[in-house]
Amino acid sequence: MRSETIIPIFFLSxxxxxxxxxxxxPSTPWVTxxxxxxxxxxxxxxxxxxxxxxxxxxxxxxxxxxEKIDRERLIRLIGTSVFIFSYIALIDIIGFIFDxxxxxxxxxxxxxxxxxxxxxxxxxxxxxxxxxxxxxLTALLPRGQGIxxxxxxxxxxxxxx
Amino acid sequence: MxxxxxxxxxASLSRLFLDPTNLIIILIGSFIGLLFGALPGITSVAGVxxxxxxSIFMPPHTAINFLLGAYIGxxxxxxxxxILYRIPGSSEAVATVFDGYEMTKKGRVVxxxxxxxxxxxxxxxxxxxxxxxxxxxxxxxAVKFGPAEIFMLAIMALVxxxxxxxxxxxxLGVFLGFFLATIGMDPYTGVSRFTFGxxxxxxxxxxxxxxxxxxxxxxxIRLAMNPPPPLTTMTALPRLTTRAGIKLVLRGFMFPxxxxxxxxxxxxxxxxxxxxxxxxxxxxxxxxxxxxxxxxIAKGISRNPQKYGTGVPEGVAVPESANNAAAIxxxxxxxxxxxxxxxVTAILLGVLIIHGVRPGPLIFVHNPLIPYSILVGAMxxxxxxxxxxxxxxxxxxxxxxxxxxxxxxxxxFIILISILSTYIVRNQVIDLWILAIFSVLGFIFERYxxxxxxxAIGFVLGDLFEVPxxxxxxxxxxxxxxxxxxxxxxxxxxxxVITALIPRLVRIWSRRRGVR
Numbered sequence: 197m198r199s200e201t202i203i204p205i206f207f208l209s210x211x212x213x214x215x216x217x218x219x220x221x222p223s224t225p226w227v228t229x230x231x232x233x234x235x236x237x238x239x240x241x242x243x244x245x246x247x248x249x250x251x252x253x254x255x256x257x258x259x260x261x262x263e264k265i266d267r268e269r270l271i272r273l274i275g276t277s278v279f280i281f282s283y284i285a286l287i288d289i290i291g292f293i294f295d296x297x298x299x300x301x302x303x304x305x306x307x308x309x310x311x312x313x314x315x316x317x318x319x320x321x322x323x324x325x326x327x328x329x330x331x332x333l334t335a336l337l338p339r340g341q342g343i344x345x346x347x348x349x350x351x352x353x354x355x356x357x
Numbered sequence: 358m359x360x361x362x363x364x365x366x367x368a369s370l371s372r373l374f375l376d377p378t379n380l381i382i383i384l385i386g387s388f389i390g391l392l393f394g395a396l397p398g399i400t401s402v403a404g405v406x407x408x409x410x411x412s413i414f415m416p417p418h419t420a421i422n423f424l425l426g427a428y429i430g431x432x433x434x435x436x437x438x439x440i441l442y443r444i445p446g447s448s449e450a451v452a453t454v455f456d457g458y459e460m461t462k463k464g465r466v467v468x469x470x471x472x473x474x475x476x477x478x479x480x481x482x483x484x485x486x487x488x489x490x491x492x493x494x495x496x497x498x499a500v501k502f503g504p505a506e507i508f509m510l511a512i513m514a515l516v517x518x519x520x521x522x523x524x525x526x527x528x529l530g531v532f533l534g535f536f537l538a539t540i541g542m543d544p545y546t547g548v549s550r551f552t553f554g555x556x557x558x559x560x561x562x563x564x565x566x567x568x569x570x571x572x573x574x575x576x577x578i579r580l581a582m583n584p585p586p587p588l589t590t591m592t593a594l595p596r597l598t599t600r601a602g603i604k605l606v607l608r609g610f611m612f613p614x615x616x617x618x619x620x621x622x623x624x625x626x627x628x629x630x631x632x633x634x635x636x637x638x639x640x641x642x643x644x645x646x647x648x649x650x651x652x653x654i655a656k657g658i659s660r661n662p663q664k665y666g667t668g669v670p671e672g673v674a675v676p677e678s679a680n681n682a683a684a685i686x687x688x689x690x691x692x693x694x695x696x697x698x699x700x701v702t703a704i705l706l707g708v709l710i711i712h713g714v715r716p717g718p719l720i721f722v723h724n725p726l727i728p729y730s731i732l733v734g735a736m737x738x739x740x741x742x743x744x745x746x747x748x749x750x751x752x753x754x755x756x757x758x759x760x761x762x763x764x765x766x767x768x769x770f771i772i773l774i775s776i777l778s779t780y781i782v783r784n785q786v787i788d789l790w791i792l793a794i795f796s797v798l799g800f801i802f803e804r805y806x807x808x809x810x811x812x813a814i815g816f817v818l819g820d821l822f823e824v825p826x827x828x829x830x831x832x833x834x835x836x837x838x839x840x841x842x843x844x845x846x847x848x849x850x851x852x853x854v855i856t857a858l859i860p861r862l863v864r865i866w867s868r869r870r871g872v873r
Binding site: 207221231233242246248275279284296303308336 | 524528532533535539545548550574578582583764768778780790793796797827
């Protein structure tokens, strides 16, 4: 089985599961078309499309052979993904200032930028994010929990926020 | 021209020129768009998606003009790298590569860039006038649409998407987009659907994390994985410090030779711009298809089709005027019907929705100045992009090298802007996880050549089509024949079938003419 075929199989399974969920929705006798009908039609559409893709992949042998990812690029892909997920996971815990400062520096160092340059750029990115979002756009960003909350609030208070 | 149209055009122009902030924002948008368009590796949709969060803090017409500046700038700028480096900066410029780069190889780079610039502008301006003339009448016609007719429009968009964007894969995308829009509270009965008890998504999935996740973050990941290779600097242009260089910036890149302009008038005004505009107006097709079709047809009707692809100036003029005409054309269904013509217009539509403006027939009743401001703004942007390009071309090589050498910084910038701007809109961490999930989906889809724009289009159209579908069936007591009872529904069906047949006919005709 080609790796591409996993995608339609995944969506096919998901569509079947959601189709089951659609029919579990409460009935609404006061309307002709209940809340489950439209999603059910769409899910049948997804199933139909997935079957079409699988047929093209397996029977008609029409599939995309993706570009090979060598070790170097795989490391960069994993590193960038880890950065994104850990940034999101930590933002509510350590607050956006420390999250940006620490993870930006680590990410840049990981991407082979010199250590001192990475740290300086991390600081610059943090100041940029702080000025743009908190000062110019006056938006609320996560301040974190515990000591991080106090520290972030203190830094923001310097900027009048 | 109707007096009211003239009034709104004048009002839009006054609003644009009397408020310097508007003009500055448009200038910034056009400049960034030109850069994004010219930079290989960042598509025009990704560029517009990255700017989307900033537009939320602007008034609706300014926000749209800002993003439109980026879009039209990108559509124009994409041709620059296509001509200089054989790498289309944006997909719209894919047909420009064929002859544009060949002209560069022959030392005719200034001529190629001048033609690219001028015909981009011409395409935008002519299509802009056409759009001003037809958008309101189309909206007036659409006001007569009942729920059944609106639903037929959805079917039309669905057929076009699957035809032009990649068959079953596009169909999967559009169904997925439609389905994502059903998550949350049912607008008709108030029943909660597929929320798994998560209260933050009771009001539905938010548009911003989905768009940034699909378009912007995967682009950053790809850039991190595949930094662009070093590019040879162009030597064909005179140095900026020389007299010839200054003359070129001040007077060059502006107008093509008069004899060429006159010779190509019929080709541009009867073939390229009409094809581009019509394809743009048809829901869910877009500028890339327009450029390729116009190029193929121009090649097909040429007396010397074999010369196309060897560096003929017409091979640059035709796709550039067609793709820019289509870029403007896509605004017509977006504004008049509320159906986006492609990924970028789906984003523009989303921005208007975020600002509480629902494009569609009633926009001309409730907010008539907004559609006119957008169309007039688009034409002003085209002129600005044209005027800015000489500077961009000279800056281009340096900026490109600067970006290339600092890819990790660019990647970090895109990711941080995407994450933080997603958060600031609703202050909910769940939106960040949605962003992460759609980033993975966008990356995988792109890798296996699944078109992404259909998901965005389906998502913004979801609500618009579910309610009419259910209302139509409610009216008919559940009888589905209501969808084919009116003349409008039948006409829409006929247009869909005819348009579905055109690509096959063009293919057969091209084959007979020996055009590949």
